[in-house]
Amino acid sequence: MTPKxxxxxxxxxxxxxxGGMLALNRLIMTFQNKRMPVAGFTAxxxxxALRATLVLDCPSETARRYAALxxxxxxxxxxxxxxxxxxxxxxxTGEAGWRExxxxxxxxxxxxxxxxxxxxxxxxxxxxxxxLEVDDIVRxxxxxxxxxxxx
Amino acid sequence: xxxxxxxxxxxxxxxxxxxxEALLDEGVEYLFGYPGGAIMPFYHxxxxxxxxxxxxxxxxxxxxxxxxxxxxxxxxxxCVATSGPGATNLVTGLATAQMDSVPLVAVTGQVGRPAMGxxxxxxxxxxxxxxxxxxxxxxxxxxxxxxxxxxxxxxIARSGRPGPVLxxxxxxxxxxxxxxxxxxxxxxxxxxxxxPALEAAAMLLKRARQPLILAGHGVTLSGAEMELRxxxxxxxxxxxxxxxxxxxxxxxxxxxxxxxGMHGAASVNRAIDRSDLLFAVGMRFDDRITGxxxxxxxxxxxxxxxxxxxxxxxxxxxxxGIAADARAALRGILSYLGDEEDVDGCASWRAEIAESxxxxxxxxxxxxxxxxxxxxxxxxxxxxxxxxxxxxxVGQHQMxxxxxxxxxxxxxxxxxxxxxxxxxxxxAAMGVAFAYPDEPVWVVAGDGGIQMNLQELATxxxxxxxxxxxxLNNGYLGMVRQWQQFxxxxxxSETPITGPDYEQFAxxxxxxxxxxxxxxxxxxxxxWAQAQxxxxxxxxxxxxxxxxxxxxxxxxxxxxxxxxDDA
Numbered sequence: 001m002t003p004k005x006x007x008x009x010x011x012x013x014x015x016x017x018x019g020g021m022l023a024l025n026r027l028i029m030t031f032q033n034k035r036m037p038v039a040g041f042t043a044x045x046x047x048x049a050l051r052a053t054l055v056l057d058c059p060s061e062t063a064r065r066y067a068a069l070x071x072x073x074x075x076x077x078x079x080x081x082x083x084x085x086x087x088x089x090x091x092x093t094g095e096a097g098w099r100e101x102x103x104x105x106x107x108x109x110x111x112x113x114x115x116x117x118x119x120x121x122x123x124x125x126x127x128x129x130x131x132l133e134v135d136d137i138v139r140x141x142x143x144x145x146x147x148x149x150x151x
Numbered sequence: 152x153x154x155x156x157x158x159x160x161x162x163x164x165x166x167x168x169x170x171x172e173a174l175l176d177e178g179v180e181y182l183f184g185y186p187g188g189a190i191m192p193f194y195h196x197x198x199x200x201x202x203x204x205x206x207x208x209x210x211x212x213x214x215x216x217x218x219x220x221x222x223x224x225x226x227x228x229x230c231v232a233t234s235g236p237g238a239t240n241l242v243t244g245l246a247t248a249q250m251d252s253v254p255l256v257a258v259t260g261q262v263g264r265p266a267m268g269x270x271x272x273x274x275x276x277x278x279x280x281x282x283x284x285x286x287x288x289x290x291x292x293x294x295x296x297x298x299x300x301x302x303x304x305x306x307i308a309r310s311g312r313p314g315p316v317l318x319x320x321x322x323x324x325x326x327x328x329x330x331x332x333x334x335x336x337x338x339x340x341x342x343x344x345x346x347p348a349l350e351a352a353a354m355l356l357k358r359a360r361q362p363l364i365l366a367g368h369g370v371t372l373s374g375a376e377m378e379l380r381x382x383x384x385x386x387x388x389x390x391x392x393x394x395x396x397x398x399x400x401x402x403x404x405x406x407x408x409x410x411x412g413m414h415g416a417a418s419v420n421r422a423i424d425r426s427d428l429l430f431a432v433g434m435r436f437d438d439r440i441t442g443x444x445x446x447x448x449x450x451x452x453x454x455x456x457x458x459x460x461x462x463x464x465x466x467x468x469x470x471x472g473i474a475a476d477a478r479a480a481l482r483g484i485l486s487y488l489g490d491e492e493d494v495d496g497c498a499s500w501r502a503e504i505a506e507s508x509x510x511x512x513x514x515x516x517x518x519x520x521x522x523x524x525x526x527x528x529x530x531x532x533x534x535x536x537x538x539x540x541x542x543x544x545v546g547q548h549q550m551x552x553x554x555x556x557x558x559x560x561x562x563x564x565x566x567x568x569x570x571x572x573x574x575x576x577x578x579a580a581m582g583v584a585f586a587y588p589d590e591p592v593w594v595v596a597g598d599g600g601i602q603m604n605l606q607e608l609a610t611x612x613x614x615x616x617x618x619x620x621x622x623l624n625n626g627y628l629g630m631v632r633q634w635q636q637f638x639x640x641x642x643x644s645e646t647p648i649t650g651p652d653y654e655q656f657a658x659x660x661x662x663x664x665x666x667x668x669x670x671x672x673x674x675x676x677x678x679w680a681q682a683q684x685x686x687x688x689x690x691x692x693x694x695x696x697x698x699x700x701x702x703x704x705x706x707x708x709x710x711x712x713x714x715x716d717d718a
Binding site: 026062069072 | 278463
């Protein structure tokens with residue numbers, strides 16, 4: 001059986017877990033224990049539980065296997081392979097051409113009370129923000145899918 | 152108000168009583184444990200309940216004994232320890248159980264809630280410490296949650312892919328009154344089997360011309376031995392097992408060809424190399440089996456059945472992957488094969504394998520006449536009979552036993568496969584002997600591993616366990632020495648090892664023992680041991696530089712296999 005080289009991609013997995021700090025500890029220990037290729041991890045409160053978004057940099061088939069593994073953890077109530085994830089950034093910039101450069105990079109951006117609100121695929125956001133002179137920034141994510149906000 | 156379980160006057164229960172009631176309600180018979188400060192309330196309650204506690208001499212042995220009991224019976228094994236060092240001593244046993252998917256519940260005492268997080272005497276974060284090798288763990292801080300948590304722990308331990316579950320209970324929670332004992336069993340419906348995948352697996356089996364069934368521990372865990380045999384006999388497909396799959400299929404069955412891997416039979420490794428279909432059930436393609444994955448079974452399509460979906464594709468990419476209990480999946484596949492035997496399709500393949508085994512069989516037959524491991528295995532099998540259960544430690548002797556003992560009884564081979572825990576055999580055999588007190592239990596161990604839990608002879612003596620121990624004593628940590636011989640230019644760094652005079656050591660515990668040396672009558676010594684009441688130690692002095700063949704160096708393929716004739 002000769003393994004074939006597979007293309008990797010960023011695979012977001014959303015999960016909801018109960019059990020507090022011990023559950024979070026077990027989850028992160030599992031990432032490390034199974035050598036998961038974690039490219040991003042965010043967690044936040046979701047009622048009495050935690051909702052986390054994990055981004056794995058691996059072939060999608062491998063991500064599905066990891067999702068199956070995570071679903072077997074007792075603390076994990078839900079696991080979902082999110083089809084798409086976005087990053088949101090709130091920023092201030094002195095550059096006049098930010099609208100054009102955002103559009104060129106595939107990032108949605110508009111101005112709200114002097115703050116630029118931008119969103120897009122994490123890698124596109126990364127590339128765009130890297131090309132921009134930013135005075136101040138708050139980055140959120142990747143935490144949510146477009147549409148229902150991951151909830 | 153009556154306590155219906157014991158018909159005594161009702162009084163508010165304590166957490167400890169709730170723990171005992173949960174154990175009883177789970178049908179627990181034996182607990183293997185060791186008391187200490189933080190678990191004292193539990194031990195105070197214990198004598199009031201019909202639970203049999205086995206006082207071991209070290210907590211590691213408690214975990215291994217519970218493990219041996221669980222492997223032998225298919226039930227959940229239970230071990231108990233106090234906080235701090237008691238809990239840390241369980242760690243090796245929990246990791247052993249996790250690697251081999253053995254259902255255990257470990258109950259540990261913890262310092263009282265007010266003392267937690269303050270580096271208190273005998274405080275350790277056992278839940279944190281055991282996260283990587285427990286299936287789940289609980290720290291119970293609410294007394295009312297104790298009973299349902301204990302019950303849930305059992306359910307988690309035995310469901311799906313079994314494993315160890317830790318329940319850590321602060322001392323004051325064990326003391327506290329608790330009222331609530333509600334528990335609703337979460338009977339999770341098994342995932343529906345995927346018909347198309349089962350049919351595809353059946354079709355691949357039918358069409359293959361050089362197929363092999365590769366059966367692992369999952370077959371034993373799910374009780375699928377009969378289904379495995381039916382599948383093999385209906386298709387005529389040769390069967391190989393993993394190390395932990397040994398005794399899931401009778402060694403003397405004409406379709407059984409042995410086990411593969413680093414020290415498996417050369418003929419089996421070559422058969423895998425040439426096979427066009429590997430039908431793998433209840434196994435996880437351990438690196439000891441595959442060696443270099445890229446060169447493993449290069450021509451084979453792979454059907455992989457495992458109850459843990461995350462195992463599918465973890466090491467090798469299956470052509471058909473089925474996430475299901477082994478027995479359910481095999482039954483499903485059998486239904487697609489029909490009732491007729493169709494064994495002709497791979498007749499020439501079977502003949503080819505048989506021919507490749509000739510040389511190994513001749514060599515083995517010759518070795519049975521010489522003083523050494525093969526003859527010792529044959530003598531034990533002959534004296535102990537078909538009902539014997541063999542518990543092995545880890546090292547060369549483990550390989551010799553696996554290769555040459557001839558396991559014909561279902562689930563009669565018990566060993567630490569995944570973690571490879573030296574010191575496992577003697578305490579694990581205690582668990583087996585408690586489970587089956589009237590059946591013969593033999594331990595085969597090396598002179599290194601046996602010394603890691605030798606203190607348990609006291610436990611064995613106290614309970615009159617009828618365990619026979621064969622030590623294959625070569626004065627070395629033999630497997631490491633063998634590696635040093637092959638890969639470190641015979642630099643035997645720290646592998647020569649001494650031990651006690653085992654005859655005298657046994658006598659000090661009030662047990663019988665005998666030294667057996669080259670030239671002695673092996674069969675007579677083994678028969679003598681078998682005839683004694685209680686535990687006996689036989690100290691077999693064997694060739695210090697005897698090796699296990701063949702050997703595939705770590706990370707290499709079958710093409711780099713070292714055989715006896717090459718060495």
